[in-house]
Amino acid sequence: MNNPHHLNPTSLKSRFTTRFLRALTKIRAQKPISSSSPTEIFRRYRRIKVAADKSMAYSVRSRRIWSRAMLWKLRSRSYRRQDPCSGRRSGKTNQAIMKKSSNENTTTRREDGVGFVEEADELRQLVPGGETMNLCNLLDETAHYIKCLTTQ
Amino acid sequence: RRSRSKQSSVSSITDDQITDLVSKLQHLIPELRRRRFNKVSTSKVLQETCNYIRSLHREVEDLSDRLSQLLASTDSDSDQAAIIRSLLMQ
Numbered sequence: 001m002n003n004p005h006h007l008n009p010t011s012l013k014s015r016f017t018t019r020f021l022r023a024l025t026k027i028r029a030q031k032p033i034s035s036s037s038p039t040e041i042f043r044r045y046r047r048i049k050v051a052a053d054k055s056m057a058y059s060v061r062s063r064r065i066w067s068r069a070m071l072w073k074l075r076s077r078s079y080r081r082q083d084p085c086s087g088r089r090s091g092k093t094n095q096a097i098m099k100k101s102s103n104e105n106t107t108t109r110r111e112d113g114v115g116f117v118e119e120a121d122e123l124r125q126l127v128p129g130g131e132t133m134n135l136c137n138l139l140d141e142t143a144h145y146i147k148c149l150t151t152q
Numbered sequence: 153r154r155s156r157s158k159q160s161s162v163s164s165i166t167d168d169q170i171t172d173l174v175s176k177l178q179h180l181i182p183e184l185r186r187r188r189f190n191k192v193s194t195s196k197v198l199q200e201t202c203n204y205i206r207s208l209h210r211e212v213e214d215l216s217d218r219l220s221q222l223l224a225s226t227d228s229d230s231d232q233a234a235i236i237r238s239l240l241m242q
Contacts, residue, residue, distance in 0.1 A: 024219070041224070049212070049213065122202050139170070139176075142177060147180070149212070
């Protein structure tokens with residue numbers, strides 16, 4: 001593991017690591033001392049995974065389409081857990097927003113003989129917010145997303 | 153930049169832009185980085201990108217799982233538990 005003192009304090013790695021360590025400390029403080037039931041283990045695993053994704057998304061904030069999409073997903077998930085009714089409503093609104101922007105950007109999804117529409121669609125499903133991106137954005141966002149995933 | 157594609161009047165994205173972005177992506181994928189000087193098809197680059205992202209996702213899940221088990225064992229005496237404890241105490 002890298003010594004935190006050698007990291008550039010403004011780098012993505014450093015921003016992510018600080019946030020993630022803070023989240024882990026909180027998670028460790030919450031849990032009961034020895035709980036090894038499968039549900040508890042899974043719940044803890046989920047919390048860590050979500051903390052990792054949150055730390056990653058917040059380190060990038062709204063500078064990227066994928067991070068905005070991920071932040072939206074994380075927030076709506078927590079709202080839904082608090083109040084099931086409001087979650088359903090905001091889900092519908094977001095679908096409308098997504099559809100609208102995808103209509104504006106669908107120039108590259110027509111049959112233009114480019115030959116990699118299927119692969120591009122597959123990639124769209126893997127990158128957060130990919131469904132709304134045109135090819136140009138998709139490629140650009142993917143590169144940044146991969147950089148952040150390796151940091152994570 | 154003017155696109156060489158016939159349909160450029162409709163699309164605002166040029167072929168050059170796409171080629172640039174694709175080669176930039178190719179450079180990021182370990183599987184394809186060494187083949188830089190042979191032309192790799194865009195289709196292949198996108199395909200390998202998908203595979204790479206999926207493997208990164210799996211790696212994150214695996215690491216989260218290991219972390220979760222480590223956190224559960226921080227009361228034990230293992231070396232790893234001590235490292236985690238010292239990291240989290242800062």
